[in-house]
Amino acid sequence: MASEEHGRVGFIGLGNMGRPIAVNVAKQHDLVVHDAAGTAARAPDGSTVANTNGELAGIADTVMLSLPDGKIVAQVAEEIIETNNRRVSCLIDTSTIGPEAAREIQKRCADAKIEYVDAPVSGGTAGAAAGTIAVMFSGAEDSFTRVKPVLDSMSSAVFHVGTEPGMGQAMKLLNNFVSATSMAATSEAVAYGEGIGLDMKVMIDVLNASSGRTTASEDKFPNRIWNGKFDAGFTNVLMEKDVGLFLQSASAAGDNVEIAGAVAALWRRFLDAAPGDDLTKVYPFVKARN
Numbered sequence: 001m002a003s004e005e006h007g008r009v010g011f012i013g014l015g016n017m018g019r020p021i022a023v024n025v026a027k028q029h030d031l032v033v034h035d036a037a038g039t040a041a042r043a044p045d046g047s048t049v050a051n052t053n054g055e056l057a058g059i060a061d062t063v064m065l066s067l068p069d070g071k072i073v074a075q076v077a078e079e080i081i082e083t084n085n086r087r088v089s090c091l092i093d094t095s096t097i098g099p100e101a102a103r104e105i106q107k108r109c110a111d112a113k114i115e116y117v118d119a120p121v122s123g124g125t126a127g128a129a130a131g132t133i134a135v136m137f138s139g140a141e142d143s144f145t146r147v148k149p150v151l152d153s154m155s156s157a158v159f160h161v162g163t164e165p166g167m168g169q170a171m172k173l174l175n176n177f178v179s180a181t182s183m184a185a186t187s188e189a190v191a192y193g194e195g196i197g198l199d200m201k202v203m204i205d206v207l208n209a210s211s212g213r214t215t216a217s218e219d220k221f222p223n224r225i226w227n228g229k230f231d232a233g234f235t236n237v238l239m240e241k242d243v244g245l246f247l248q249s250a251s252a253a254g255d256n257v258e259i260a261g262a263v264a265a266l267w268r269r270f271l272d273a274a275p276g277d278d279l280t281k282v283y284p285f286v287k288a289r290n
């Protein structure tokens with residue numbers, strides 16, 4: 001694959017989201033991987049294990065990141081920049097870090113002659129495994145063309161949403177704000193219905209045949225809450241981060257954040273009460289407050 005313009009592909013961060021993405025990328029590219037919590041057990045079949053981020057930076061040309069937040073992405077970018085025998089010329093960041101952090105990291109990388117592009121993703125761990133997650137790429141047209149084979153190996157739903165650093169992040173934040181809001185609103189609605197004596201399964205079936213249908217009613221409630229699995233694979237730590245970043249970014253732009261303020265406060269309370277819980281446990285949290 002090194003003959004292709006994007007060169008050898010690396011992947012850093014093999015967590016809930018990163019691992020299934022890396023598994024798909026490894027099916028089409030010669031992949032080298034690293035995760036700070038231990039790589040061997042997480043490495044996709046056929047991939048090469050790097051023992052450190054620096055070792056990976058000396059082997060790979062185009063490196064994908066799936067890391068918890070902007071602070072960690074900035075640290076890892078710095079490690080890559082400071083690698084003596086560095087080979088990396090492009091970072092594709094699939095993490096959710098917000099537009100401001102993406103712009104800062106892009107600038108720092110550009111100074112070090114590394115191209116940084118944001119390509120956050122949405123669609124959950126199941127979507128990542130199925131190769132159907134939305135990929136929200138922002139970068140120049142020629143960069144998009146160059147890394148498209150890498151993006152295509154992670155999903156069939158790749159979107160070129162903008163050319164400026166951080167536009168992919170803005171798209172991702174607004175999506176997750178809508179998702180967090182529908183999850184919070186559906187939880188309040190279903191808790192109200194159960195209080196009246198309505199059956200959860202009946203409510204979900206009716207919502208899904210009506211105008212109240214959302215991803216909360218189509219997926220989270222029937223597949224992960226009603227059956228007691230609570231297994232969306234996305235923690236309240238990440239959801240609180242994403243809604244908080246949306247609120248911060250929209251407030252800084254002077255936009256109206258009336259709904260975002262209320263939704264962010266709910267996710268903050270849920271996070272404080274049960275740090276690390278799956279996002280779907282917001283339903284029992286909301287219901288217990290009635």
Ligand code: NAD
Nearest residue numbers: 013014015016017018035036037067068095096124125234
């Ligand atoms: P996670 O915590 O499960 O995985 C993060 C991984 O990064 C961990 O395995 C961790 O060991 C590794 N890591 C942390 N610091 C590192 C470092 N310095 N060097 C190397 N590896 C390091 O998180 P996740 O759920 O996989 O999410 C990753 C990113 O994807 C986040 O930004 C999140 O917001 C975004 N995202 C997640 C989902 C989801 O459904 N989980 C969906 C869309 C987007």
